[in-house]
Amino acid sequence: MRPRWIDDDPNPSPPRIGTTLIARWWPGRYVLVSTICIEGTSDLARLRSSITTGVSYHEAPPLAETFVTQVVACDKYGVARSWDNPLFEREYATREEAEIGHRETVARFTS
Numbered sequence: 001m002r003p004r005w006i007d008d009d010p011n012p013s014p015p016r017i018g019t020t021l022i023a024r025w026w027p028g029r030y031v032l033v034s035t036i037c038i039e040g041t042s043d044l045a046r047l048r049s050s051i052t053t054g055v056s057y058h059e060a061p062p063l064a065e066t067f068v069t070q071v072v073a074c075d076k077y078g079v080a081r082s083w084d085n086p087l088f089e090r091e092y093a094t095r096e097e098a099e100i101g102h103r104e105t106v107a108r109f110t111s
Contacts, residue, residue, distance in 0.1 A: 003110050007078075015039065017067060017095065018102035021078045022109055031087065031109055032074040035102040037095070038066045066091055067098030069105050 004023040012019045017035040024030065050056060071088040072080040088105060092098040 006106070006110060008106070017098050018069075018106075019078070020102070020106045021074070021076075022106070023076070030074050030076055030078075031071055032078050032080055033069065033071050033102065033106050033109060035067060035069040035098050035105075037098070038068060066093070067095060067101075068092075069098065069101050071105060071109060 002025065004025055006023070007021040009016075009019040015037045017037060018033070019035075020033040022031050022033065069088075069090050069092070070083065070086040072083055072086050074080045088109075090101055090105070092101050
């Protein structure tokens with residue numbers, strides 16, 4: 001079913017690649033499509049590296065850049081209810097793939 005409206009941020013600030021708020025047809029139902037860059041030297045990347053490798057945060061090696069698209073339920077202002085259980089999640093290796101993936105994900109949740 002078509003959405004009531006779509007609010008796409010034309011100039012997302014880093015580390016965001018794309019941010020789109022979708023108002024579902026049923027009132028009070030909103031989803032946020034967010035695509036971000038997790039840089040190899042950022043705190044989030046180090047934490048993720050420490051979890052995947054099993055070493056401490058301070059000893060974790062930096063990872064290469066990774067791009068992630070997540071879709072979460074949110075309110076009408078785009079504030080996510082929880083990031084723990086996304087409705088959809090996909091990772092990309094390059095920025096170009098992430099930009100295309102963001103658009104495809106928005107299309108998927110608006111059709």
